[in-house]
Every structure is written in structure tokens, then in C-alpha cells.
Amino acid sequence: MARYTNAVCRLCRREGQKLFLKGDRCYTxxxxxxxxxxxxxxxxxxxxxxxxxxxxxxxxxxxxxxYGLMEKQFRGYFEMAAKKRGQTGENLLSILESRLDNVIYRxxxxxxxxxxxxxxxxxxxxVNGRKVNIPSFLVKPGEVISVKxxxxxxxxxxxxxxxxxxxxxxxxLDFDRNNMIAKVxxxxxxxxxxxxxxxxxIVELYSK
Numbered sequence: 001m002a003r004y005t006n007a008v009c010r011l012c013r014r015e016g017q018k019l020f021l022k023g024d025r026c027y028t029x030x031x032x033x034x035x036x037x038x039x040x041x042x043x044x045x046x047x048x049x050x051x052x053x054x055x056x057x058x059x060x061x062x063x064x065x066x067y068g069l070m071e072k073q074f075r076g077y078f079e080m081a082a083k084k085r086g087q088t089g090e091n092l093l094s095i096l097e098s099r100l101d102n103v104i105y106r107x108x109x110x111x112x113x114x115x116x117x118x119x120x121x122x123x124x125x126x127v128n129g130r131k132v133n134i135p136s137f138l139v140k141p142g143e144v145i146s147v148k149x150x151x152x153x154x155x156x157x158x159x160x161x162x163x164x165x166x167x168x169x170x171x172x173l174d175f176d177r178n179n180m181i182a183k184v185x186x187x188x189x190x191x192x193x194x195x196x197x198x199x200x201x202i203v204e205l206y207s208k
Contacts, residue, residue, distance in 0.1 A: 056205035063197050067096050068113045078206050089199030090190050097188035100127070101135035103145060107175055107182050108164030109157060124151040139184050147180040
């Protein structure tokens with residue numbers, strides 16, 4: 001599977017805001033966006049007025065990088081969203097939020113989505129009692145996500161859960177932190193997303 005392997009801090013700087021790709025580093029003074037709040041490259045500090053297409057492209061790139069996806073997969077989700085009832089943009093956000101790696105991150109089992117993706121790939125989580133090691137698995141209302149019994153005492157998972165005790169999961173997830181079990185109680189809505197994404201710009205871009 002193709003994935004981005006270069007410095008992820010450059011992605012945050014290019015989008016002009018934190019995408020929280022480096023976990024706890026993003027909350028410290030070492031964050032690249034805080035230290036250099038301009039795009040990377042020799043022309044990064046130059047002022048250029050963005051065109052309509054440029055704004056649409058940046059919004060798509062921002063969403064794609066925030067969820068850690070490559071273009072082909074992101075486009076596939078858009079086409080899936082377009083076939084569903086309702087607003088295409090809101091459907092797209094709902095699908096992106098429903099990815100298992102995003103759910104694991106939102107529950108506080110990982111400090112970043114890349115870390116959550118790695119934990120899922122290594123088979124530390126169950127969905128309805130069955131091991132799922134596919135980060136792109138889409139959860140549905142009624143499904144139960146839990147930590148595999150043999151993984152519950154791993155220091156890495158225990159430490160991260162404790163460190164993230166301040167983080168409140170979205171209302172569409174009912175989380176029992178003590179037992180490390182969560183239930184999907186609703187379909188994710190736009191207002192449940194804790195990151196600003198203007199989905200209508202993405203729809204306009206793909207509709208050209």
C-alpha cells in the first residue's frame with residue numbers, strides 16, 4: 001500500500017495549520033508550525049493570492065493529509081459519498097471519521113493517526129469480538145470496538161490511554177475507558193469533527 005514517507009511536519013506547514021501527525025510533539029514548542037508558520041521551500045515566505053482552484057485544492061489536500069490518505073483512496077471515498085443519500089460533502093466526512101484507525105485515535109488509544117494505523121495493523125483491536133487489522137475498515141452503529149485481551153497490559157497502550165485521559169471521545173462513540181471498550185452509537189456528523197474542513201470546496205473541486 002502506498003504511503004507518504006517524507007517529513008510529515010512539512011505537510012502541516014504547507015497547509016498552514018497543525019494536522020497532528022507527530023503525536024505529542026504537536027502540543028509542544030518543538031512543533032514546526034509554531035516555529036515556522038509559513039510553507040516549506042525557498043518561496044514559502046512569499047505572498048501569493050490563491051485562486052478559486054487553489055483554495056479548493058488546498059482544502060482537499062488538507063483533509064487527505066489529516067486522515068493520512070493517498071489520492072486514489074480519498075477519491076474512492078468521495079465517489080462512495082456521492083452515491084449515498086444526502087449531502088456529498090457531509091457523507092464524505094462521515095466516511096472518513098468511520099475509519100477504524102481514526103476511531104482508535106479519537107478514543108485516545110494513540111497519540112496520532114499514523115500511530116493508530118500501526119496499532120490496528122499489528123492486530124491489537126477487535127470489532128464485535130473479531131480481530132480486525134485493516135485501518136480502512138469502516139465501523140457502523142451497533143458495532144463494539146475493544147482492545148484484544150493479550151494487548152491490554154501492553155505498556156505502550158496503557159501509557160497512551162492514561163496520557164489521553166483528558167481527551168473526550170465524540171458523542172457518536174460510547175467509551176468505557178476502564179474496560180477499554182467502545183460502542184458506535186450513531187453515524188458521525190459534521191459537527192462531531194474536531195478539525196475545520198470546508199467540505200463544499202472538496203465537492204466543487206471533484207465536480208469540475
